[in-house]
Amino acid sequence: MSNDQTPSDKFVFPRWANYLLPVIVVMAAGGGAVTPAIVGLAFSANTLNVGYAPVQPVPYSHALHVGELGLDCRYCHTTVEDASFAAIPPTQTCMNCHSGIRSDSSRLEAVFKSNETGEPVQWVKVHDLPDYVYFNHSAHVNKGVSCVSCHGRVDKMAVVQQVKPLSMGWCLDCHRAPEKHLRPLDKVTDLAWEPTPEAGETLENARLRIGREQKKKLLINDEAYMTSCSTCHR
Amino acid sequence: MLKWIVEELKLPAPPFWLIGGLLILMCLPLVPLALTARARVSSSQKPRPHIFLDMDKQTKFKAQADSPVFADGRAMRPPVAGTLAWGEKADLPNPDLLAEEDHYFRGYRLEKNAATGGVDTVYYQGFPGRVSVDQAFLSRGQRQFNIYCSPCHGLGGLGDGPIHQRALKINAGSTGWVQPSDVTDAERASRPEGHMFNTITNGIRNMASYGAQISVEDRWAIVAYLRALQMSQDAPASLAGGIE
Numbered sequence: 115m116s117n118d119q120t121p122s123d124k125f126v127f128p129r130w131a132n133y134l135l136p137v138i139v140v141m142a143a144g145g146g147a148v149t150p151a152i153v154g155l156a157f158s159a160n161t162l163n164v165g166y167a168p169v170q171p172v173p174y175s176h177a178l179h180v181g182e183l184g185l186d187c188r189y190c191h192t193t194v195e196d197a198s199f200a201a202i203p204p205t206q207t208c209m210n211c212h213s214g215i216r217s218d219s220s221r222l223e224a225v226f227k228s229n230e231t232g233e234p235v236q237w238v239k240v241h242d243l244p245d246y247v248y249f250n251h252s253a254h255v256n257k258g259v260s261c262v263s264c265h266g267r268v269d270k271m272a273v274v275q276q277v278k279p280l281s282m283g284w285c286l287d288c289h290r291a292p293e294k295h296l297r298p299l300d301k302v303t304d305l306a307w308e309p310t311p312e313a314g315e316t317l318e319n320a321r322l323r324i325g326r327e328q329k330k331k332l333l334i335n336d337e338a339y340m341t342s343c344s345t346c347h348r
Numbered sequence: 349m350l351k352w353i354v355e356e357l358k359l360p361a362p363p364f365w366l367i368g369g370l371l372i373l374m375c376l377p378l379v380p381l382a383l384t385a386r387a388r389v390s391s392s393q394k395p396r397p398h399i400f401l402d403m404d405k406q407t408k409f410k411a412q413a414d415s416p417v418f419a420d421g422r423a424m425r426p427p428v429a430g431t432l433a434w435g436e437k438a439d440l441p442n443p444d445l446l447a448e449e450d451h452y453f454r455g456y457r458l459e460k461n462a463a464t465g466g467v468d469t470v471y472y473q474g475f476p477g478r479v480s481v482d483q484a485f486l487s488r489g490q491r492q493f494n495i496y497c498s499p500c501h502g503l504g505g506l507g508d509g510p511i512h513q514r515a516l517k518i519n520a521g522s523t524g525w526v527q528p529s530d531v532t533d534a535e536r537a538s539r540p541e542g543h544m545f546n547t548i549t550n551g552i553r554n555m556a557s558y559g560a561q562i563s564v565e566d567r568w569a570i571v572a573y574l575r576a577l578q579m580s581q582d583a584p585a586s587l588a589g590g591i592e
Contacts (some may be wrong), residue, residue, distance in 0.1 A: 129360045137370065148377050156384045162396040164367055183510045186495040192561050199411035210556040215515050227352070233423065242395070245406035260484070273415035275391050300491075 159281030167275035168238040171224040180305075181269040187261055187303040198250040202237050205229050240274050241265065248348050255303075258296040258328045261287070269305045289340040294323030296334070320333040452476040453564060455542030455549065472542035479568045489573030492566045494560060497531075507533040507575040526554045531574055532581040544571045 155161065179185050187194065190207055194200035205228040212222055228235045240262070242250050255261070261268065266277035278284060288295050301307040311320035328334075339345060398404060409415055415423035448459045451472045461468045475481055494503060504507040508530040515525040529536065536544070548567045551557035562570070 120351055130362050130366065132359060133362050133366060137366075152380045152384075156380050156387075161384050161387050165391040166395055167391040167393060168395070170559065183499065185499055188495050189499065189561075197411075202412055204554065204560070206560065210558075211511055213556065214523060215511070215518070215553060217520075217523045233420065242406040242537055244402070245408065245410070246403055270532070273391075339456040 138152075158285065159279035163279045163281065164276055166240060167273050168240060170196045170238055171236050173221055173273075175272045176268045176274060177270055177272045187268075194251045194255055195251055198248070199250065200251045205235055240276055241280060243280060247346055249346070256299070257332050257334060258299055258302065259288075259292075260295070260297055260302045260305070260307070267305055285340060285346070289345075290337055292334050292340065293322055293329050296325040296328035296332070298324070298328065299332075395552060451542065452478050452568075455545035470537075471540040471546065473540045475541055475568060476573065479565065479572075481572050485569050486572055487575060488566065489569035489571070489576075493570050493573050496562055496571065500528040500555075501531055502528075505574065507531070528555070532578045534582075536574075537578040537582070541571050541575075544574055 154197075180187070187200075190203040191200040192203070198211060204224055208222075208225045209229050212225060216222060217226075224235050227233075242292075264278055264280065266275075268274060297309070308317065309320040309324050311317055314324075315323070367478045374412045386482075408424035411424065413423045414421045418425070458468050459468045459470050460466075479485065493505075497505075498509055499511045501507055502512075507530040509528065512525075514530055515521070545567055547555070548562065548570060549557060549559040558567075
């Protein structure tokens with residue numbers, strides 16, 4: 115405040131206060147545009163859901179067992195073709211091999227302890243859908259949807275990590291256009307599978323051609339059924 | 349710009365803290381943006397935060413969940429001994445076909461031995477009447493063999509699968525690893541089908557039981573495929589379709 119003002123009981127706004135009105139208007143407009151964008155980005159499933167990689171009680175590496183040794187997904191996840199859930203294997207499945215291989219390893223302590231006591235190994239669920247979603251594994255793997263479509267290249271993961279958002283919008287992307295993800299039934303657990311393009315065909319077009327063939331052959335439901343609420347929520 | 353404001357609009361220069369404050373405010377949105385970018389490129393050992401639960405977690409148990417109710421912590425309960433769940437009727441022993449049921453479910457029968465007074469295990473020859481061995485059945489057997497058996501026994505059944513190769517590489521012989529059997533050799537080829545079925549179901553020597561991993565019908569399909577593998581190892585030239 116400058117000194118040449120006459121003393122008064124009245125409060126007089128200083129002259130720089132003239133700046134406040136345009137500043138407030140510009141900031142309100144800018145904030146109104148930027149805030150929803152920031153909130154949308156920060157709370158999207160791509161930010162929150164992707165990248166979850168919990169520490170497991172046993173440092174089991176899919177990269178070694180599946181990628182290197184070539185175990186089929188179904189060797190351990192035996193129920194995936196018959197049940198809604200892909201079972202986490204019992205300790206007995208680990209012991210099929212580890213009774214003889216690495217049977218002195220401290221990294222397998224939790225497995226050996228479980229084998230002795232009968233208490234299960236407390237594996238941590240990575241891909242956890244909300245409880246109001248009734249996802250069925252058998253309905254997908256028996257209709258040509260590969261494990262890799264939702265779980266990514268697990269055969270390359272030393273530590274399993276969620277790589278897809280598994281949000282409703284992401285599910286619907288495929289339910290609206292399943293041909294983008296369908297493949298021959300004997301390639302469902304072949305995570306590295308790529309279609310073989312015909313002469314002059316791009317990889318994407320080959321994928322779509324095979325997907326359309328499978329869609330017809332496996333009698334995939336139409337879009338109205340595939341996007342109906344009660345297909346996934348009951 | 350400041351000069352233009354002061355000279356042309358005849359306004360006082362804005363105070364320093366106003367400019368500084370504005371700059372800070374304009375930078376503030378970069379903080380959540382940076383946090384978002386970091387969350388997108390990195391992995392997290394913690395599950396996503398749930399601000400609004402929205403019935404994501406309901407008071408019910410999903411498959412293989414843990415439960416505080418039972419002493420062993422399992423929400424899924426094993427069936428009470430001697431009972432069957434609804435829908436399991438396909439595997440109910442048929443009292444009229446006891447012999448056939450034994451053949452299908454166990455692969456062997458127990459017979460009293462009058463000479464020794466003990467009980468003998470007699471393995472069934474051939475396939476039970478419930479299964480029909482055709483091309484589709486053999487293909488199913490091949491598929492299941494490749495999933496559950498080939499890791500140790502190899503795709504050809506010679507006992508040279510990738511798990512055995514790995515065991516050799518890390519010298520697992522010192523910790524109790526034994527090479528898997530060649531399922532095509534003369535000894536295995538001479539065994540009755542029921543014996544092979546029982547081996548898959550309950551294991552043998554170092555091999556663990558696979559009864560929990562492979563269904564009854566699939567075990568029979570694998571036995572059928574094993575017969576095909578054995579035949580392929582000792583096939584007369586006449587079977588080779590004219591190839592000399």
